[in-house]
Amino acid sequence: MSWWRARKASPAIPRVSLLWLLVAQALVILPHLGHLPVWIAGLWLVCATWRIQVFRMRTTYPGALTKGFMLLAAAVGVYASRGSLIGLDAGVALLVSTFLLKLVELKTRRDALVLVFLGFFVVLTSYLFDDSLPAALYSLLPVIALLAALIGLQHSGLGEKPWPTLRLAASLLLQAVPLMLVLFVLFPRLGPLWSVPMAGEGGGRGLAESMTPGDIAELSQSSELAFRASFDGSPPPRSELYWRALTFEHFDGRRWSQLPEPPRAEPAWRAEGPSLSYSIVMQASGQSWLFALDTARTELEQTRLMGDFRLQRRRPVEQNLLYRVTSWPQALREPQASPRLGVALQLPEDGNPRARRWAAQLRQRHAQPQALVDALLAHFARERFFYTLKPPLAGADTVDHFLFDSRRGFCAHYAGAMTFVLRAAGVPARVVAGYQGGEYNPDGNYVMVRQFDAHAWVEYWLPGRGWVSVDPTFQVAPERIEQGLEQALPAEDAFRAGTALSPLRYRHVEWLNSLRLSWDSLNYAWQRQVLGYQGEAQLALLRDWFGQVDGRRLGLLLVASAALLLGALALLLLKPWQREHDPLLRLYQRFERLLARHGLRRQAGEGPLAFAERAARALPAQAEEIHAFARRFAQQRYADASPDPGALRRALRRLRRRLPHLWRDAPLRPLDGAGGQPPDNCYARPSESAQLLREESP
Structure with missing residues (x-):
């Protein structure tokens, strides 16, 4: 029972420490409220009010039975709101709940220390959901408040002075910045021991593994960032920026989807024409495919070029990812026939009879596949087809309805219909989904690609030429390819539905748009230089500074730099040259x-x-x-x-x-x-x- 006597003898918590603990809890949970159950905020209000009333001696601490009931209720609440007690969302919700419940049993200095250290850990979990520059700057506020609470526990002369305590906490944090920078630059980047699934990963964000025309139309209403791309030199024209993500080869009559990829070597291709070198910072998507221009090669670990020419990573992209790519847009891709061509001719046994008959007629008039493709593109350009996010509802034969009845649709309608007709005419074809274009930011010389840039186009195969890309949407709405979706659909409110509070709505205001681009450039630099400072980037920088770097040399460099820095800090704080010698x-x-x-x-x-x-x-x-x-x-x-x-x-x-x-x-x-x-x-x-x-x- 010695531990119990020590606990009872432990000094009470000073008022200033309790004050900063309450402030710190509010600051810690604030960034979590966007992805945690709403009742978490109510739980904090209950716990904070209870603890304040205990401090004012108007109520007592909860008993063991009450605390057990509160803990059980929190666990039930997490399970009811998340459907599980396992996973990132549920785990963080449980952690935050215990962080709040600890407040009501806060009696001794030891309890307060546990709460402070738990608060530091909860601050770290916020980076799993948002690692942007504003989030990083905000996280300094709860850290300073937790340090102030820690200082207030020392029963010093600052015990009754909240603002001097806060100033000392900020000063200590500022003194730690140089050592933090040394550790950031020199401490080896270790791979994760386990993978943490990101929140909302169930279906991913952005493109999915299958597509109906309505899917991309819905995605085009979102202004959420998909990725940023920075080229070595000037970026290509917007009309040449086709960012490949997925290849859809199976059609069931309504939906295009990917086929399982058998394990195989890289597809046959030959680099031709000039290459493009660039780096991409991809937002977390919860999916394993990467974005790149055709035909791509990357040195990113656990990533390879698949048989359908998409870049595939072994693990899903659970956090923002920086990778470098080299692409050859004019590369010759699979010029010789392969077993994959059979898949590119697959169609359902029945359905869309008018499209099948029209394909047979085109085949009779145009014996050469390229001539057939040209005729099909000319048909889209000549006839009255319309580009819209609000096509009429189709029946069972979606391709027939689009080609011969409504003639209104989005890029997925045109790509899907053209691929269907080419296959029915005996030309191997498939749908490619990804993003087209992007907004150029002159402040950082990079391209911003958002979800409303989602696009679909067609690839068809020719003997000796291999896979050739073509975009039927260009025949109907060339401004979509050359200028962007907003210019292609100026009168449709659907495009602006997801940007009600977005600064993108005010791009016509020059100073606001300039401010938006400058702020995005700052965030992009944070993503590349700080969050992207991993593995190979760290080794490359250290080799530039110190030559060949191995583990032993890096360790000695880290220890020497830390010792030199701490020595300089000690001299600055102690100022021995100002000490009296008498x-x-x-x-x-x-x-x-x-x-x-x-x-x-x-x-x-x-x-x-x-x-x-x-x-x-x-x-x-x-x-x-x-x-x-x-x-x-x-x-x-x-x-x-x-x-x-x-x-x-x-x-x-x-x-x-x-x-x-x-x-x-x-x-x-x-x-x-x-x-x-x-x-x-x-x-x-x-x-x-x-x-x-x-x-x-x-």
Whole structure:
């Protein structure tokens, strides 16, 4: 039971520490409210109110039964709102709930320490949901509040002063920044021991593994960022930016989908024409495919080019990902026939009879596949087809309805219909889904691609030429490819439905748009230079700075840099060059600091004997020791030819033993006289001290 006695003997929590704990809890949970159940905010209000009432002695701490019930209710609430107690969302919700519930049983300093350290951990979990620059800057606020609560637990003179406690916490955090930078640059980047599934990963964000025309139309109403791409040099024209993500080869009559990819080597292709080198910062999608221009090659670990020419990663993209790519847009892709061509001719056994008959007619009129493709594109350009996000509802034969009845649709309608007709005519074809275009940001020389840039186009196969890309949407709405969706659909409110509060709505206001682009450029630099500083990026930088770097050399460099930095920080804080070298004056400074802790500070120009007289009146029980030290100091400082610091040190020690221990007593009493730090020349008045010494000498 010794631990129980130690717990009961532990000092109570100071008011200032409790105050900063409450503030810290509010700041910690605030960024989580967007993805946590709403009742979490109510739970914090209940716990905070209960603890405040306990502090005001208007209620008591909850008993064991009450605490058990509250914990069980929180677990049931998490399960009811998330459907599980396992996973990122549920795990963070449970962690935040226990972080809040700990407040109601907060009795001792040990409880407060547990709460503070748990708060630091909850702050870290917020980066799993948002690692942007604003989120990183905001996280400093709860960290400072938690440090202030930690300082307030020390029962020092700051125990009743909230703002000095906060200033000290901010100062400590600022002092830690240099060491943090050294660790950031030099500490080895280790791979994760396990994979943490991201929130909302069930269906991913953005494109999915299958497509109906309505899916991309719905996605095009979102202004959420998909990725940013920075080219080595000027980016290509917008009309050439076709960012491949998925290849749909199976059609069931309504939906296009991917086929399972058998394990195989990289597809046959040959690089031709100029190459493009660029880097991409991809937003977390919960999916395993990457975005790139055709035909792509990357050195990213656990990533390869699949048989349908998409880039596939072994793990889903659960956090923002930086990778470099080299693409050859004019590459020759699979010029020789392969078993995959059979898949590219698959169609359902029945359905869409008019489209099948039309395909047979086109095949009779155009024996060459390329001529058939040209005729099909000319048909889209010549006939009255319309590009819209609001096509009429179709029946069972979706392709027939689009080609011969409504003639209204989005890119997925045109790509799906063209692929169907080509297959029915005997030309291998497939649908490619990804993004087209992007907004160029001149501030950072990169392209921003958003969800409303989602697009679908067609690939068909020709002997000797391999896979050739074509975009039927360009025949109907060329402004969609050359300028963007907003210019292609200026009159449709559906495009703006997902951007009600987005600054994209105000791109026509020049200064607002410039401010938006500058802010995005700053965020992009954060993503690339800070969050993208991983593995290969770290090794490349260290090789540029220090040459060949191995584990031993990196460890020595890290230790030496940290020691040098801590030494410089210690010199800056301790300022040994400002310390008094005279042993007598150093002892007198200790004497002044000792009395200052009891509210007695020497006034400017006040001699040592006059100060001792005033201090003796304030502390009559220690008057003899105060006078003894002051007389001995004046005698050795101004009269003796060979001073004895040892005797003066013993006199100071006797005075210290007679003075009460302030850390066990009440707060300091008010200062006696005009307080303040003594000036630098406070000891340079020997005439007054000598005069007082002569007057007191027998």
